[in-house]
Structures are given as C-alpha cells and as structure tokens.
Amino acid sequence: MHYRWQTGMSAWVLHRVTGLALVFYIMLHIWVISSLQLGPKAFEATMGFVSAPLFRFLEVGLLFCVIYHSLNGIRLVMIDFFGATEKHVSIFYILMSIGAITWVWGGSMMISHALHDLGNGVSFFPF
Amino acid sequence: MSQRTFKIFRYNPETDKKPSYKTYTIEVEPSWTILDALNEIKWYHDGSLTYRRSCRHGICGSCAMQINGLNDLSCELQISNYPKDPIVIDPLPGFEIYKDLAVNMEPFYAALKRVKPWLINDNPPPGSERLQSPEEFKLMGDSIACILCAACTSSCPSFWTDEDYLGPAALLKAFRYTFDTRDEGFEDRLEALDNKHGLWRCHKITNCFTACPKNLNPTEAISKLQRKVVSEKW
Numbered sequence: 001m002h003y004r005w006q007t008g009m010s011a012w013v014l015h016r017v018t019g020l021a022l023v024f025y026i027m028l029h030i031w032v033i034s035s036l037q038l039g040p041k042a043f044e045a046t047m048g049f050v051s052a053p054l055f056r057f058l059e060v061g062l063l064f065c066v067i068y069h070s071l072n073g074i075r076l077v078m079i080d081f082f083g084a085t086e087k088h089v090s091i092f093y094i095l096m097s098i099g100a101i102t103w104v105w106g107g108s109m110m111i112s113h114a115l116h117d118l119g120n121g122v123s124f125f126p127f
Numbered sequence: 128m129s130q131r132t133f134k135i136f137r138y139n140p141e142t143d144k145k146p147s148y149k150t151y152t153i154e155v156e157p158s159w160t161i162l163d164a165l166n167e168i169k170w171y172h173d174g175s176l177t178y179r180r181s182c183r184h185g186i187c188g189s190c191a192m193q194i195n196g197l198n199d200l201s202c203e204l205q206i207s208n209y210p211k212d213p214i215v216i217d218p219l220p221g222f223e224i225y226k227d228l229a230v231n232m233e234p235f236y237a238a239l240k241r242v243k244p245w246l247i248n249d250n251p252p253p254g255s256e257r258l259q260s261p262e263e264f265k266l267m268g269d270s271i272a273c274i275l276c277a278a279c280t281s282s283c284p285s286f287w288t289d290e291d292y293l294g295p296a297a298l299l300k301a302f303r304y305t306f307d308t309r310d311e312g313f314e315d316r317l318e319a320l321d322n323k324h325g326l327w328r329c330h331k332i333t334n335c336f337t338a339c340p341k342n343l344n345p346t347e348a349i350s351k352l353q354r355k356v357v358s359e360k361w
Contacts, residue, residue, distance in 0.1 A: 012284070076331050079346065081350075081354070083350070085336055
C-alpha cells in the first residue's frame with residue numbers, strides 16, 4: 001500500500017515525530033531538574049554534564065522540534081476552529097517560513113555559543 | 128490517436144502469491160478518460176483485467192481507484208491530465224483486494240451504517256412535507272453531493288491503521304444529517320461518533336479533502352461535528 005506524499009500527510013508525520021522527540025526531551029528535562037533533590041552539588045554536576053557543546057548542538061534540534069510542533073499546531077487550530085482547510089497548504093508554508101527564520105536565528109546563536117566553548121578548550125562530549 | 132503506457136496493479140489472491148504490475152501500451156484518443164483506457168485494455172487487449180465501473184459520468188462512484196498515487200474517479204480524469212508515461216493505476220488503498228482493482232467495500236458500507244445515514248425524526252411532518260429554508264439548507268454545505276466512492280476514506284492514514292475507524296465518508300454523512308434542520312437524530316448517532324474509532328481518530332491530515340472527486344470537504348465537516356459534540360456534551 002502506498003500513497004503520494006502531500007503537504008497534509010507530511011506535516012502530520014513530522015508533527016508526530018517532533019511530538020515524540022518533545023516527550024523524550026521532557027523526560028530528560030525532568031531527570032535534570034530532579035537532581036535538585038540530591039542537593040546543589042549534584043545539580044551542578046548534572047548541569048555541567050548537559051552544558052557540553054554536544055548538548056548545545058542537540059538543542060538546535062530541540063529548537064526545531066519546538067518551533068515546528070507549535071507552528072503546525074497553530075495550523076491545526078486554524079483548521080479545527082476557523083475553517084481553514086481549503087487554505088491549509090498556504091498557511092503551512094507561511095508558518096514554516098516564519099519557523100525557518102526563527103530556527104536559523106536561534107540556532108545560529110546556540111551554535112556560536114557551542115563554538116565559543118569549543119574554542120576555549122571545552123570538550124565536545126560531556127565525558 | 129497516440130500511444131500511452133499504463134502500469135496496472137494485478138493480483139488474484141486465488142492464484143498469485145503476491146501482487147505485481149502489468150504494463151500495457153495502447154492507442155488512445157485525446158479525449159479519453161482513464162476509464163476509457165481501462166475499457167480499451169479489457170475489451171481488446173486483456174480480458175482478465177478486473178475493475179469496477181458503471182455510469183462513467185462521475186455519479187455512481189464505482190470507478191474510484193488510485194491514479195499516479197492519488198485516489199480519484201477514473202471516469203472523471205482525462206489521460207491528457209497525465210503527460211508522463213507510464214500512468215500507474217492501483218486499487219483503493221486500505222481495503223482487501225478481491226481481484227486487481229476491485230476491492231472489498233463491505234467495511235466502508237458497514238461504517239456508513241453505524242452513523243445511521245437516514246433522516247431521524249419521529250414527529251409527523253407539519254403539513255405535506257418537512258420544509259427547509261435556503262439558509263437552513265446551506266448549513267449542510269455541499270455534503271449532500273457525496274457519491275460514496277470511498278476515495279476519501281481510502282486515502283486516510285487513520286483508516287489504514289484502524290479498521291474500525293468510521294472514516295471521512297461516513298463522518299461526512301453524519302455531518303450531513305446532524306446539520307440537517309429536519310433531523311433529530313444527533314443523540315442516536317452520538318455513540319458511533321464520540322469515541323476513538325469515530326470523530327476523534329481524525330488528525331486533520333487532509334488527504335480526504337484533496338482526494339474527493341466532488342471537491343467536498345470532509346475535514347471541515349469533521350471539525351464542525353467535533354465542535355458540536357464538545358459543545359453539546361460540555
């Protein structure tokens with residue numbers, strides 16, 4: 001069974017993938033924050049671990065997931081509440097253009113931080 | 128006349144181990160539809176090719192199939208719409224294959240029955256008939272024009288993964304009666320609509336909207352029904 005990929009179907013698959021990635025990130029986030037229970041030193045150690053440039057680069061992916069999932073969510077709200085089905089493809093590309101600009105802008109700042117750390121001799125990997 | 132090539136899905140579950148494609152190159156007239164080409168192949172080249180067709184006027188809904196990856200009515204699309212060879216023809220996805228392009232439509236009709244696609248109103252008609260104003264008629268939109276070809280339901284990934292899902296065609300029909308001012312059967316249909324195999328299985332993928340050969344909008348009908356169910360229940 002197969003079907004030609006169209007905007008709506010691609011958008012839906014990517015919405016699911018980024019949604020799962022965000023669930024995974026929230027687990028990770030809860031794990032990081034939960035280290036506070038073990039005291040300030042444990043929290044500092046965990047934060048040190050996730051501050052490595054590797055995670056800065058991964059955060060560029062996280063930013064993509066957040067931007068895509070939220071903007072496509074706006075498109076879905078427009079379909080659900082404002083009868084925007086007939087214009088959903090145009091809406092998708094307008095929102096994705098905004099998203100792309102935001103991602104490049106935010107991502108470049110994150111990467112420049114990571115490159116700055118690497119330039120100062122910080123190890124790429126946290127271990 | 129010009130030569131065109133068709134790559135057609137072939138499968139006979141009784142004799143074939145797995146499906147395959149067979150290629151036919153035939154002479155076609157510029158005005159022919161995809162269905163005309165299938166008829167040419169069946170009548171003059173390979174009588175074993177199986178597919179459904181009846182009215183050839185886009186009304187009966189029998190000849191829905193997948194053409195170059197998208198569901199549509201083969202009698203409504205001209206070959207000239209597809210400049211590249213081969214034109215690939217598959218059966219409607221998501222259904223059991225009886226033979227070649229003919230699929231088992233029973234699950235589609237069973238889903239349709241679950242939404243009670245008829246006027247429910249136990250009150251006797253006032254006067255000779257139940258009148259409706261043009262404004263009231265407009266509430267149903269174009270949904271009355273559905274020909275039940277299953278192009279929408281079979282294009283829906285939610286239907287592919289959940290055989291109990293009502294699907295866009297049945298939900299469009301539910302919309303058609305729910306928003307018919309003469310109908311009083313909303314509560315009767317609620318059980319079929321308000322569950323994970325009903326309205327809430329729709330993820331607004333919009334394949335149904337692009338597949339509909341009558342340019343109807345099942346996605347929006349589903350959204351309106353969802354809003355009505357939420358507002359009536361809460």
